[in-house]
Amino acid sequence: MNCVIVGCGGHGRVVLDILMAEGEHRVVGFLDSNADVHGRRVDGVPVIGDLMQLERLRHEYDIEAAIVAIGDNGIRRAFADACERGGLQLINAIHPSANIAHQTTVGRNVVIAAGALVCAHCQIGDSVILNTGCIVDHETMIGTAVHICPGARLAGRVTVEAGAFVGIGATIVQSVRIGYEAVIGAGAVVIGSVQPLTTVVGVPAKTIKQRDVEDWSSWLIPKHFMDNPRLKIAEEADLPTL
Ligand SMILES: CC(C)(COP(=O)(O)OP(=O)(O)OC[C@H]1O[C@@H](n2cnc3c(N)ncnc32)[C@H](O)[C@@H]1OP(=O)(O)O)[C@@H](O)C(=O)NCCC(=O)NCCS
Numbered sequence: 001m002n003c004v005i006v007g008c009g010g011h012g013r014v015v016l017d018i019l020m021a022e023g024e025h026r027v028v029g030f031l032d033s034n035a036d037v038h039g040r041r042v043d044g045v046p047v048i049g050d051l052m053q054l055e056r057l058r059h060e061y062d063i064e065a066a067i068v069a070i071g072d073n074g075i076r077r078a079f080a081d082a083c084e085r086g087g088l089q090l091i092n093a094i095h096p097s098a099n100i101a102h103q104t105t106v107g108r109n110v111v112i113a114a115g116a117l118v119c120a121h122c123q124i125g126d127s128v129i130l131n132t133g134c135i136v137d138h139e140t141m142i143g144t145a146v147h148i149c150p151g152a153r154l155a156g157r158v159t160v161e162a163g164a165f166v167g168i169g170a171t172i173v174q175s176v177r178i179g180y181e182a183v184i185g186a187g188a189v190v191i192g193s194v195q196p197l198t199t200v201v202g203v204p205a206k207t208i209k210q211r212d213v214e215d216w217s218s219w220l221i222p223k224h225f226m227d228n229p230r231l232k233i234a235e236e237a238d239l240p241t242l
Contacts, residue, residue: 001089002061003028003063003064003065003066003091004027004029004061004088005031005066006031006032006067006069007030007068009069011111011129013043014069015067016030016043016045018095018113018114019093021096022094022096025065028048028062028063029047029049029057030046031047031050031057031066038050048061054082054086055086058088064088065088066083066088068127069111071147073145073165074145076145080108083109091109092108092109093111093112095113095114095115095116098130100112100116101118102120103121104118104120105122105124107144109127110129111131112124113132113133115133116131116132116133116134116135117135117136119138119156120138121138121139122140123141125162126145128142128143128147129148131147131148131149131150132150134151134153135154136158137153137154137174139156140154140155140159141159143161143162143163145163146163146166149166149167149168149170153171154166155174155175156175158172158174158176158177159178160178161178164179164182164183167183167188168186170186170187171189171190173190178194180197181197181211182194182197182198183200185201185208189204192204195207195210
């Protein structure tokens with residue numbers, strides 16, 4: 001199936017590498033909202049335009065599917081909605097070296113990078129990134145547009161709510177709940193539940209920041225995104241759910 005990767009930055013290159021390793025889709029190009037890179041090649045693949053030009057590009061390149069490779073959790077979710085509204089099927093990129101238990105369910109627009117390990121009876125939501133070498137143990141639920149960074153380890157029966165970010169090398173003990181849009185710092189060891197919109201760091205993890213509830217949808221449609229009239233396509237996106 002002909003597909004595009006939305007976002008040609010570092011994560012986009014990782015996703016290209018995974019799709020090439022999988023060999024199931026033909027990547028016809030990157031889309032990127034930075035017009036300066038249009039017409040260039042990234043790892044040999046042309047940057048053919050942006051999402052605003054999707055209707056024309058779809059026909060020109062016979063594009064059927066897309067995957068959004070943007071690190072920002074909110075933009076990733078919003079762009080995925082825009083791709084679907086534009087008639088594209090959302091695909092996953094799952095590296096052949098990732099190990100995923102049979103009883104696990106995986107949503108759409110999901111990236112599971114090299115060496116990731118997902119154990120029995122997990123639920124992985126839409127637009128999730130399970131990055132290189134992370135471990136997600138049994139019966140863990142990962143909500144929409146969560147990013148589990150490289151080498152992070154989640155024990156059994158953990159719940160990670162929508163839009164949360166679990167930093168590189170962090171450890172989450174069993175049965176805790178990470179609230180929506182929470183940020184777990186690199187290397188943190190989380191031994192109790194984390195409130196929504198809260199940043200925790202350290203061993204054991206302690207709160208360093210708490211955002212207002214009014215900021216709740218800010219990750220979904222960040223301010224700079226709303227201020228850019230060319231990118232209003234995400235305006236109608238639903239609020240994320242777990
Ligand atoms: C947690 C994090 C998001 C905080 O960023 P921030 O909100 O900009 O916070 P600051 O850098 O202002 O740091 C605030 C305080 O927390 C401390 N701190 C920040 N991150 C920390 C971490 N991971 N572990 C321990 N302490 C940390 C800082 O030293 C600072 O302490 P001080 O007030 O005593 O000087 C960030 O430091 C982090 O860990 N990001 C994860 C990066 C990552 O995993 N990248 C992988 C991408 S694939």
